[in-house]
Amino acid sequence: MIEFFNVSMVYPGDKVALSEISLRIPRGQFVVLAGKSGAGKSTFLRLIYRAEVPSRGQILVNGRNVASLPAKKVPFLRRTMGIVFQDFSLIERKTVFENVTFLPHILGVDARTRRELAERTLKRVGLLDHIDAYPAELSGGEQQRVAIARAIVNGPDLVLADEPTGNLDPDLSREIMRLFEEIHLEGTTIVLASHDPEAQKEFGQRLLVLDHGRLVADRPLRVMETEAAVQG
Ligand SMILES: Nc1ncnc2c1ncn2[C@@H]1O[C@H](COP(=O)(O)OP(=O)(O)O)[C@@H](O)[C@H]1O
Ligand SMILES: [Mg+2]
Incomplete structure (x- = not known):
């Protein structure tokens, strides 16, 4: 559903926000994108919804190259996604x-x-x-x-969330994360950026960790109950 091929993002002033990222997020996966402030999380998401165009590389969303999408088609791309921000907007x-x-x-x-x-x-x-x-x-x-x-x-079949619990206390954060979990269980792909270690521990299926724009970890978060049942 989402594929990054050697994606780099350099902002004006030679600010490297993402460096040679390649990965594939299959349909229906719940991905937690972690990393300190400035690691490149928001840039990663902004590239997917075409708020930015990568400096190098390709990003495919449902097989479509979003970097080369004409500006007038961007609203149609966004309509296939739901986007949630830290400040609610x-x-x-x-x-x-x-x-x-x-x-x-x-x-x-x-x-x-x-x-x-x-x-x-x-x-x-x-x-x-x-x-x-x-x-x-x-x-x-x-x-x-x-x-x-x-x-x-x-x-939408894809929900992108940029630090959706960043302004909430721990109890409310867990409530919100549970809501994303429910949305995920209905088949929606979720990519959720968070620097909150609690959120990373309990929710989601796959953890991506960015550090200074580099992908430094990519691992399963936990075995989902359904998978555990299948595996016995
Ligand atoms: N519009 C921009 N212009 C220049 N530098 C930017 C811009 N947006 C982000 N950056 C820089 O890119 C890096 C990654 O930022 P960002 O993707 O916002 O990280 P995160 O969301 O993980 O905090 C940071 O060093 C940040 O200062
Ligand atoms: Mg951010």
Whole structure:
């Protein structure tokens, strides 16, 4: 589903953010991307959703080379993905309903269908009661759940999350990580950047570690229960 071939990213000023990364993330995998601040995690994700173009190498998403994608096709690429950020990035003057159905609205989905979509998705993240609230009326954990609802409302097969628990205390972080785990168990591919060792220990299937733009570790995180059953 995602393939990196010798990908390097050098920002203006000769700042090397990623150095010769090659890897393959199969469909349905839950990948935790770890590394200290400045290691290149956000750049890795930004390349996948084409917020940046790599200096060298190729990135394929579902077989399509995203680096050579014409700018006008980028919105179509993004619609196949859900993206979650550390700071939630909700629109303050819009309600939870409007935030969650922002993309369906742009795509011309009618009001009744949008309402149904929002209700179904907010139920999944446990926030149906807050459908008509404004972001400022919600706690940080709730705002992040709204952002996750917005990311999954279109049923993307890939969810990218950049330090989604970075602003939350440990209990809320685990709640949010459990939510990603559930989304993963429904078949969604997840690439989640985190510098939180707790998150890396308990959640996800595969750990990638970046250090100064280099991939220094790539290992399974734990055997999933289903795999353990198959292996006896
Ligand atoms: N737009 C940019 N221009 C120049 N340097 C950048 C830019 N974005 C990130 N960097 C640098 O690239 C390196 C990797 O950054 P980033 O991908 O944000 O790492 P992380 O998300 O792991 O903290 C850092 O040294 C950072 O300062
Ligand atoms: Mg970052």
